[in-house]
Amino acid sequence: MYCSRCLRRFEDEEHRFCPYDGTKLVATPDVSSLRAKPTPETGVVLGGRYEVRGLIGRGGMARIYLALDRNTSEPVAIKMLDSLHLRAPGARARFDREAKAANALAHPNIVKVLDTGERPDGVPFLVMEYLFGETLGDWLRRETTMPLHLALPVLSQTASALGAAHRAGIVHRDVKPDNLFLVGEPGEPYNTKVLDFGLSKLEAAKAVTQAGVAVGTPEYMPPEQVVGDKSDSRSDVYALGVMMYRMLVGELPFRADDYAVLLARQLIAPPREPSEAQPGIDRATEGVILKALRKKPEDRYSTMEAFCDDLERLMGKRLGSLSAGLLPRGPDVYEPKDQLSRTAAKFFYNKLGMTPPAWK
Structure with missing residues (x-):
């Protein structure tokens, strides 16, 4: 359950209202209310289920996109290797390492990697939990x-x-x-x-x-x-x-x-x-x-x-x-x-x- 105001997530079903601000909890957050910058990738569906809604961040070699998981109706974050770095030495290895590390770890204070995939043009991506x-x-x-x-x-x-x-x-x-x-x-x-x-x-x-x-x-x-x-x-x-x-x-x-x-x-x-x-x-x-x-x-x-x-x-x-x-x-x-x-x-x-x- 989510609070649409403070965006806290509650794993149990005991709460009907947010104990922090009193807002009524909802089963899933409204993805359309989340900010994302439109890009050419907006609207693209990755892996048959992740609908890209826009850009929310970028790093040295990758971009982070907001997406809707069509199977769960929940927001996810997709980390995609920048195509400019696809052939850069070590770039793909870094992505593979991150996926391998995620598979080896399960801890409440480590971001969850939910899925991995590859676009038709060979660009790899990681699907991660969306954090507020x-x-x-x-x-x-x-x-x-x-x-x-x-x-x-x-x-x-x-x-x-x-x-x-x-x-x-x-x-x-x-x-x-x-x-x-x-x-x-x-x-x-x-x-x-x-x-x-x-x-x-x-x-x-x-x-x-x-x-x-x-x-x-x-x-x-x-x-x-x-x-x-x-x-x-x-x-x-x-x-x-x-x-x-x-x-x-x-x-x-x-x-x-x-x-x-x-x-x-x-x-x-x-x-x-x-x-x-x-x-x-x-x-x-x-x-x-x-x-x-x-x-x-x-x-x-x-x-x-x-x-x-x-x-x-x-x-x-x-x-x-x-x-x-x-x-x-x-x-x-x-x-x-x-x-x-x-x-x-x-x-x-x-x-x-x-x-x-x-x-x-």
């Missing part, structure tokens, strides 16, 4: 910071979702605000959904990208990804730590107009302490952020579950002391794992005018 709300990226561009009482549930739900992915052997590798959807009215999210496993990596499989090539979003990229070393679940821990910093401080821990300089700072520079940038942040919260942002993966939270546990302790939902505790002493310097990544690291040290360490 906005991305965390949209929120932060409007509000700059998120209050702690809203931020912690968003972060803990995200950590729970990523933990489930990690247990299935999947590393997201592109955790960022634009890949996090806040379900509900703007300003009042009540659920969080992790989006876009297009850069995800099955830990037991070989990466599709070339060795030594960094993939991801520079502002949220951990040191091991910067130099092309192997990513694991702790890489997502780092990215979520950057996101926590951005949500609570109102700025990124590392910034630069030049992407190479930005990546160099991710690899080498210590972050400014959150409480220095935003005095209202308490020491316990700061400790959790800084543990997630350690350069050495072994000094971060060892699992996303451990990160989630500390977030729940900050919320008062879990007893015990924070596992963040005291940060390890000594320099926090990432050590590249092979000759190729050491060469990449030397480039970034030189970019900051620094002498690289004498790695073994």
Whole structure:
């Protein structure tokens, strides 16, 4: 059942009226009331059942369309690879990875992929649940910071979702605000959904990208990804730590107009302490952020579950002391794992005018 005003969805049939605003619930939302930009694809029926109603978003290599599922009369979102990128190296592989990841995951905080298909001209598409709300990226561009009482549930739900992915052997590798959807009215999210496993990596499989090539979003990229070393679940821990910093401080821990300089700072520079940038942040919260942002993966939270546990302790939902505790002493310097990544690291040290360490 749906509320046509706040767009909340209720799985049970106990409610006749929305408990939040009193609006009478309906079995399915009116697709015609949803905003979408008309395009040449409008009216096209995909897979014999999904009637495209218009464009609702776009990314680097794909477009998102609103569609009506003729079998259920419910709205769905269709992610379609842009035809311009159909022959781009790795583009189809990213789409296939996202579909494979979706089939391996079932979690309330991960967007559901309902179906997959291919247009007659070979363009692949994913059919996903339609979400009502906005991305965390949209929120932060409007509000700059998120209050702690809203931020912690968003972060803990995200950590729970990523933990489930990690247990299935999947590393997201592109955790960022634009890949996090806040379900509900703007300003009042009540659920969080992790989006876009297009850069995800099955830990037991070989990466599709070339060795030594960094993939991801520079502002949220951990040191091991910067130099092309192997990513694991702790890489997502780092990215979520950057996101926590951005949500609570109102700025990124590392910034630069030049992407190479930005990546160099991710690899080498210590972050400014959150409480220095935003005095209202308490020491316990700061400790959790800084543990997630350690350069050495072994000094971060060892699992996303451990990160989630500390977030729940900050919320008062879990007893015990924070596992963040005291940060390890000594320099926090990432050590590249092979000759190729050491060469990449030397480039970034030189970019900051620094002498690289004498790695073994």
